[in-house]
Amino acid sequence: MDSEKLQEYKAAFNLFSGGQDRLDAAQLKTIIQKFGVKEANAEAMIKEGDTKNAGYLDVTDFITMMSKKMAKADSEDDLVFAFQKFDWRKTFTIPTNELSEALTNLGKPLNARELQTLLDVCEKDGQAHYQLFVRALFGEEKK
Template sequence: MYHVTKWTLNRGGGQGSTITLPPEEEQRATQNEFKECFSLYDKKQRGKIEAKDLMTVMRCLGTSPTHGEIERHLQVHKIDKKGELDFSSFLTMMHRQMQQEDPKTEILEALRMTDRQKKGFIPASELRAKLTMMGEKLTDREVDELFKEANVKSNGKVNYEEFTKMVTLPPVDY
């Protein structure tokens, strides 16, 4: 089962405070989050969602399944594209999806494609442009913080393997 190790409490729109939950509570919190999102798409309130909504629900919960992956999940559970699935099947699909997604590999692959000379480095300015203009766009301030944390000089080159290691490290508990 997927575990949430941090839970952010955000009251009144300000900065959230992060707390660490014990493993059993992590699992319960994660399952509750999944159930809540699942329930939003359970239009008839029968404990089932339509197969056509599976990708949307999975993406709402932070995964990035492709159409092919969704089709495979449905095939494994013998669910027609126009059919429905229950929460138990959904949990199994989420578990499999999360196991196969590896953010470290995805980031590394994206940065490798940027390295035209295949030397293991890309200009910091190019990385900044990609981070602020593509995908989930970061602000300049967020990129500055990321560069500072990863020890990247804004006018230098970025060793993208080291950068990927730094940005995918688990958060530090204080």
């Protein structure tokens, strides 16, 4: 994590903690939502971040939780962006034959099994719905 992001997380923690060494669930939810995370996802993040089951997070727990979540969000956005390069109609779908051609011939090609696994998740009516694949891969709804 870069130092700018670290400082941003520390500043958010300090602002909402009022000088205390921890944040409770309500305070955490407010902060997390300020970073663009949906309420339901914020609640799940808090449960995941509260590894001690204490009902609060200290600054280290908070920074760890936020850096994991935001790195995951960046990776998710990068994957959607890559798929969008093939979605010239801007329909959030790519014809299955075009996607298959690209994924077996460009960059690090997928083998037949890998391609079929992807299509099993996202193919409907000859179209690859790439957001379905991204959601399945990352295990949550996009914010």
